[in-house]
Amino acid sequence: MLTLAIQMSQINWGFLKKEILQSCVKVISFDAEGTLVTPAFSHAVWHEAIPAFYSQKNGIELAQAKKIVAMEYDKIGEQRQEWYDINFWFRHLHLGASEPVIQSCQDKVSYYPEIIDILSSLDSQYRLIIASGTPLELLHYLLRDVEPYFAHVFSSISHYRQLKTPDFYLQVCGEMNVKPGQVVHVGDNWQFDFLNPKQVGIHAFHIDRVGGNHQESLADLTQLKHLLSA
Ligand SMILES: [Mg+2]
Known part of the structure; x- marks a missing residue:
């Protein structure tokens, strides 16, 4: 009842x-x-393309670049605006222009x-x-x-x-x-x-x-x- x-x-x-x-x-x-x-596109940008670009720019292994970039993300954290700001990250990691890196991931949008x-x-x-x-x-x-x-x-x-x-x-x-x-x-x-x-x-x-x-x-x-x- x-x-x-x-x-x-x-x-x-x-x-x-x-x-x-x-x-x-x-x-x-x-x-x-x-x-x-x-999340496929974002994952590709933040966790694949940016570390890959960072590894090329600094002449280090991709695995090591992934660790460094992830540590940098963690230092900022998702409660701060910079976490979401792609231009901030390209400046912070000295990566140059963001557009080609973003474009390289566009087939991941679903x-x-x-x-x-x-x-x-x-x-x-x-x-x-x-x-x-x-x-x-x-x-x-x-x-x-x-x-x-x-x-x-x-x-x-x-x-x-x-x-x-x-x-x-x-x-x-x-x-x-x-x-x-x-x-x-x-x-x-x-x-x-x-x-x-x-x-x-x-x-x-x-x-x-x-x-x-x-x-x-x-x-x-x-x-x-x-x-x-x-
Ligand atoms: Mg959401």
């Missing part, structure tokens, strides 16, 4: 949530990496299988945007095949010189001329895509494609489509 009551309350909650969301939401905001685009279907079905009902922590130099490559779906692409690093903080999300809302309650954001980072947008009143959803610790996370974007499609 108790189980049934819990199931019923979940169904009612889901129904209400869907009704409320569809009536108030105007903008759907997506993180890019790990949400729309697989999208999760449900993405095109989701974007084409939500596109007619909502304004779709990107809210990413990736700098534009990399973001344009990542979004190559899907950019026409988006009314606006926001890079917290390139446009606002900050991480995806609560303040970044407020600025995005201001730029889109909507209130936080009219925005859904989805992304794969618990802090930057879930806690921070939620803090300013955005309807935030965490996507967990590998199946981690958070029970309320979405397994993929199909669930979001069901919640938001008429």
Whole structure:
């Protein structure tokens, strides 16, 4: 009996949530990496191409270059802006121009299988945007095949010189001329895509494609489509 009551309350909650969301939401905001685009391109840039270039420039073994570069990444850490800033790293590691290295990885860009279907079905009902922590130099490559779906692409690093903080999300809302309650954001980072947008009143959803610790996370974007499609 108790189980049934819990199931019923979940169904009612889901129904209400869907009704409320569809009536108030105007903008759907997506993180890019790990949400729309697989990590393959970023992995190739940060962990293959940059160490390979570093090894050539300094005349050392690739394995050793990988260790040095990884240590340098660790020293900065993902809570600092520089972690995401490709130009910072090219300066810091004395590698010259970043463009040829980024270009050499472009065949690694790939999208999760449900993405095109989701974007084409939500596109007619909502304004779709990107809210990413990736700098534009990399973001344009990542979004190559899907950019026409988006009314606006926001890079917290390139446009606002900050991480995806609560303040970044407020600025995005201001730029889109909507209130936080009219925005859904989805992304794969618990802090930057879930806690921070939620803090300013955005309807935030965490996507967990590998199946981690958070029970309320979405397994993929199909669930979001069901919640938001008429
Ligand atoms: Mg991400």
